Amino acid sequence: MSPAELIVRSDGPILRLWLSNPGRRNAITWSMYDGLLGIRDVVADDPSIRVVVLRGAGGEAFAAGTDIRQFGDFRTGQDGVDYEHRVGEVLTSLLGIRVPVVAVVDGPAVGAGLAIAACCDLVVATPDAVFGAPVARTLGNTLPPLVLARLQQRLGAGRTMALLLTARLLPATEAETAGFVTKIVDAEALEEYVEDLLLTIRSNAPLTLASLKEIERRVLAEGANAAADDVLAAVYGSRDFRAGVAGFLEHQPVEWEGH
Structure with a gap:
C-alpha cells in the first residue's frame, strides 16, 4: 500500500494537491500536515501560480479527519493542546495563501477534513459528499477556537452548534444551502466543471x-x-x-x- 502523503503537482498557473492515505479514507498524518503547512510559502515564492486546488486522492473521501493512530501516544491534556496548536498553525497557513484555494469534496470531509475544507475559499462537492465533526460521538475530544470560529463564519453559528452537539453529518445539499458548498456537481460532470472554474479564476x-x-x-x-x-x-x-x-x-x- 502506498504511504500517506500530500501529493503536489505544478500545472502551469495551477497548483494541484491531493490528500492521500490509501485504505484510511485519506486520514491526515503528521507528514501530510507538514506538507500542507508549506504550501503558503510555495505559492508566495512562485508568482505564476494563480489558483490552488485541493482534493482527496482515490475517490473514496476528501479526508476522514486526523489519522487516529497518531493519538495512541497521547498521555496528558498537554498532548492534545500541542496537537491542536499544530493543526491550527496549518489551518492559519492555508487561510494565508495569497491565491484562491478550491476544495473538491467527493465523499466525507469530517473532523480535520471539514476544518481544511472550511479554510478553502470555494468548495465544490459531489452529491454524496458529507461534512461534519462528530467528535462527541466518536473520539470524545473537542474543537479549538479557530476551527469553531471558521465553521461559524462558513455555516452560521446556529447550524454549527447544532451540527457539533448532535454529532451528525451534514449532507452536501444542506451545506450548499448554508453557503459552505459553492456548487454540487454530479460525479460524471465534476472534472469538466472544476477545470472550467479554475480557468475562470486564473483568468481574473x-x-x-x-x-x-x-x-x-x-x-x-x-x-x-x-x-x-x-x-x-x-x-x-x-x-x-x-x-x-x-x-x-x-x-x-x-x-x-x-x-
Missing part, C-alpha cells in the same frame, strides 16, 4: 483576488472598520489597474501581470 486579475482574500481576513478579525488602506493603495497603484482601465475604455481584453 490576481492582485484583485489576493486583495479580496486579505481584506476578508482583516474584516473577520477586526470587523468592518479594519484598516486596509495599504491593500487598497497597492491595487489602485498597480500596472494591472491602469491596464484594466485602459482595456475597459478601449473594449480590449487585458493580460493581467500581477503587478
Whole structure:
C-alpha cells in the first residue's frame, strides 16, 4: 500500500494537491500536515501560480479527519493542546495563501477534513459528499477556537452548534444551502466543471483576488472598520489597474501581470 502523503503537482498557473492515505479514507498524518503547512510559502515564492486546488486522492473521501493512530501516544491534556496548536498553525497557513484555494469534496470531509475544507475559499462537492465533526460521538475530544470560529463564519453559528452537539453529518445539499458548498456537481460532470472554474479564476486579475482574500481576513478579525488602506493603495497603484482601465475604455481584453 502506498504511504500517506500530500501529493503536489505544478500545472502551469495551477497548483494541484491531493490528500492521500490509501485504505484510511485519506486520514491526515503528521507528514501530510507538514506538507500542507508549506504550501503558503510555495505559492508566495512562485508568482505564476494563480489558483490552488485541493482534493482527496482515490475517490473514496476528501479526508476522514486526523489519522487516529497518531493519538495512541497521547498521555496528558498537554498532548492534545500541542496537537491542536499544530493543526491550527496549518489551518492559519492555508487561510494565508495569497491565491484562491478550491476544495473538491467527493465523499466525507469530517473532523480535520471539514476544518481544511472550511479554510478553502470555494468548495465544490459531489452529491454524496458529507461534512461534519462528530467528535462527541466518536473520539470524545473537542474543537479549538479557530476551527469553531471558521465553521461559524462558513455555516452560521446556529447550524454549527447544532451540527457539533448532535454529532451528525451534514449532507452536501444542506451545506450548499448554508453557503459552505459553492456548487454540487454530479460525479460524471465534476472534472469538466472544476477545470472550467479554475480557468475562470486564473483568468481574473490576481492582485484583485489576493486583495479580496486579505481584506476578508482583516474584516473577520477586526470587523468592518479594519484598516486596509495599504491593500487598497497597492491595487489602485498597480500596472494591472491602469491596464484594466485602459482595456475597459478601449473594449480590449487585458493580460493581467500581477503587478
